[in-house]
Amino acid sequence: MIQDFLFQAFAASAILGAVIMVTRRNPVSAVIFLVGVFFATSGMFLMLDAHYIAAINVILYGGAIMVLFLFVLMLLNLGHADWRDLRGPVGGLIGGSISIAFLGVLTRLFVGGTDARPVVEIAGSALREAAAEQGVVGVVARPLFTEYTIVLEVTGVLLLVSIVGTILLARRERT
Amino acid sequence: MNPVTGGAFVLATVGKVIIFFSVLMLAVMLATIFERKVCGFMQDRSGPNRVGPWGLLQVIADGLKNLLKEETMPAQAVRPFFLLAPVLGILPATILFAVIPFASPLPTQWGLVEMIVADVPIGFLYVLAIGSIGVYGVAMGGWASGSKYSLLGGLRGSAQMVSYEVALALSLVPLILLTGDVRAPEIVSMQQTFTAGPATYATWFMFPLLVGLFFFFVSGLAETNRLPFDLPEAEAELITGYHTEYSAMKFSMFMIGEFAHVITVAALVTVFFLGGWDIPFWQGDNIRVLADGTVIGEPTWWKTLLTLGAFGVKTSLLVLVFVWIRWTLPRFRYDQLMDLGWKFMLEAVTVYILVIAFVILGIEAVGIPAGGWYAFVLFLVNLALAGVLFFAMDRGTLIRGGAKGARPGGGDAAEGQGG
Numbered sequence: 001m002i003q004d005f006l007f008q009a010f011a012a013s014a015i016l017g018a019v020i021m022v023t024r025r026n027p028v029s030a031v032i033f034l035v036g037v038f039f040a041t042s043g044m045f046l047m048l049d050a051h052y053i054a055a056i057n058v059i060l061y062g063g064a065i066m067v068l069f070l071f072v073l074m075l076l077n078l079g080h081a082d083w084r085d086l087r088g089p090v091g092g093l094i095g096g097s098i099s100i101a102f103l104g105v106l107t108r109l110f111v112g113g114t115d116a117r118p119v120v121e122i123a124g125s126a127l128r129e130a131a132a133e134q135g136v137v138g139v140v141a142r143p144l145f146t147e148y149t150i151v152l153e154v155t156g157v158l159l160l161v162s163i164v165g166t167i168l169l170a171r172r173e174r175t
Numbered sequence: 176m177n178p179v180t181g182g183a184f185v186l187a188t189v190g191k192v193i194i195f196f197s198v199l200m201l202a203v204m205l206a207t208i209f210e211r212k213v214c215g216f217m218q219d220r221s222g223p224n225r226v227g228p229w230g231l232l233q234v235i236a237d238g239l240k241n242l243l244k245e246e247t248m249p250a251q252a253v254r255p256f257f258l259l260a261p262v263l264g265i266l267p268a269t270i271l272f273a274v275i276p277f278a279s280p281l282p283t284q285w286g287l288v289e290m291i292v293a294d295v296p297i298g299f300l301y302v303l304a305i306g307s308i309g310v311y312g313v314a315m316g317g318w319a320s321g322s323k324y325s326l327l328g329g330l331r332g333s334a335q336m337v338s339y340e341v342a343l344a345l346s347l348v349p350l351i352l353l354t355g356d357v358r359a360p361e362i363v364s365m366q367q368t369f370t371a372g373p374a375t376y377a378t379w380f381m382f383p384l385l386v387g388l389f390f391f392f393v394s395g396l397a398e399t400n401r402l403p404f405d406l407p408e409a410e411a412e413l414i415t416g417y418h419t420e421y422s423a424m425k426f427s428m429f430m431i432g433e434f435a436h437v438i439t440v441a442a443l444v445t446v447f448f449l450g451g452w453d454i455p456f457w458q459g460d461n462i463r464v465l466a467d468g469t470v471i472g473e474p475t476w477w478k479t480l481l482t483l484g485a486f487g488v489k490t491s492l493l494v495l496v497f498v499w500i501r502w503t504l505p506r507f508r509y510d511q512l513m514d515l516g517w518k519f520m521l522e523a524v525t526v527y528i529l530v531i532a533f534v535i536l537g538i539e540a541v542g543i544p545a546g547g548w549y550a551f552v553l554f555l556v557n558l559a560l561a562g563v564l565f566f567a568m569d570r571g572t573l574i575r576g577g578a579k580g581a582r583p584g585g586g587d588a589a590e591g592q593g594g
Contacts, residue, residue: 026253028253028256028315028318029256032256032311032315035311051295051296051297052297052300054297055297055300055301055303055304056300058304058305058307058308059300059303059304059307059344062304062307062308063304063306063307063308063310063340064307064337064340067307067310067311067314067333067336067337068337070311070314070315070318070333071314071330071334073318074317074318074329074330074333075330131296135296135356135357136296136297136357137297137300137357
């Protein structure tokens with residue numbers, strides 16, 4: 001199926017982009033490849049019929065947060081520096097062993113884990129039915145504003161507190 | 176007649192993509208000459224008038240010149256990103272057009288072809304998503320050029336576009352409160368009159384959401400980086416900002432991107448607030464394709480042509496307004512721009528959303544069904560809000576000159592430059 005193929009293609013480009021991203025020495029290149037990773041992930045969400053998440057992923061991460069990253073890099077003129085994050089054999093050893101451990105965990109999931117596909121299929125068909133009925137935004141919005149209103153509001157307050165805290169910390173003392 | 180499916184759908188979509196991309200590029204060409212002509216008219220001169228009849232072939236001459244000119248590559252530039260930036264400048268503006276419905280559905284012998292390239296279920300969220308990546312062209316072009324002027328332009332551009340994106344997205348929330356659907360064809364249908372099917376509002380949203388239109392238009396203007404918001408390329412300060420180091424076709428691509436963006440924003444305003452392809456005072460063009468495939472109304476090929484014309488006229492008029500504003504208003508100072516974005520637009524839009532939400536709650540509590548009267552009540556509320564916005568709030572408080580006593584000889588000289 002073309003959808004399966006597209007999903008695999010998006011997944012492959014996401015992994016490839018992530019690998020390229022962490023191996024770049026130039027921070028701006030890393031940011032650009034991370035944007036690419038976000039787009040690939042959005043593509044995967046689209047193939048899973050999660051249109052809303054795909055759009056929000058691009059709007060928030062691709063359009064807002066990464067632009068802010070790029071902005072800070074440009075403002076502080078860090079873009080041309082090519083320092084290495086991992087210095088010396090000790091750093092390489094620690095980094096390498098963590099990566100190998102992670103790879104092991106992932107392999108364990110793929111090889112020994114249970115097949116998640118039936119669950120995804122059921123969830124997918126339920127999602128498709130709900131989306132046909134309420135629209136793709138309604139599927140997310142309805143529970144958010146009915147069942148989980150309190151949670152949503154509390155999260156909002158939490159974010160507000162962090163914003164106020166940032167401003168308080170960054171505020172210059174009046175001289 | 177049912178919407179097309181299968182192979183015919185694929186063929187129709189490919190056809191629409193090809194035709195629509197060519198038309199957009201042609202429109203961009205015409206927009207450049209149009210802008211120069213209008214500018215000439217407003218400054219009491221002729222504008223380009225040497226190449227071809229009325230100077231119409233000037234765009235072709237310019238295009239050829241840009242193709243044949245030498246492509247420069249600054250020594251300080253970061254090559255891959257320097258080359259990528261013009262592409263990123265042009266790409267979002269053109270693919271945004273995919274979700275804009277530009278005419279009523281066309282009946283063919285294989286089924287009904289909807290006149291929209293991709294009727295994605297996320298509709299205007301797609302617009303926000305793609306619109307939000309438009310900033311990369313500016314930011315990357317500024318950074319990769321390796322020039323201080325470009326870098327400053329890129330910085331200004333990214334700060335400005337991120338700031339106004341918030342207001343842009345929020346100004347569409349009242350629209351969603353009214354329509355309850357994010358798909359662009361559905362938003363167009365909601366502005367038409369139907370006797371069958373789900374209820375609609377029977378009027379263009381420019382009336383019940385007058386203030387929303389104003390906010391959307393202003394943020395759209397800021398998103399396209401055009402005067403009075405063209406700080407990223409303020410030539411008096413930054414040469415031409417982020418595209419200072421670009422020459423020939425790469426520079427041209429930035430320009431094509433800018434004009435495509437102008438046309439796209441004009442088309443979006445048309446779809447969201449001016450009824451899309453709806454022809455005013457005529458009920459024959461009210462054609463609606465419901466989610467389950469049923470078609471209300473009678474689509475014919477000549478209706479498709481007429482509605483396409485209506486869409487073109489509305490979009491062109493809005494492009495004219497863009498050009499008109501460009502040659503009328505002076506450029507903001509950077510602090511004024513940021514103040515307007517963060518200290519006024521954001522708060523005003525948030526309050527506007529709250530007011531509209533409460534009014535809608537009130538209307539529904541009273542029991543007025545969705546339709547003409549519903550829209551009329553909202554229109555009255557909006558008129559009052561617009562009055563407050565334009566006459567009570569802007570008494571030189573919003574956009575003003577320097578601080579008190581900062582300007583030579585001018586104590587508290589406030590300049591109210593429009594809204």
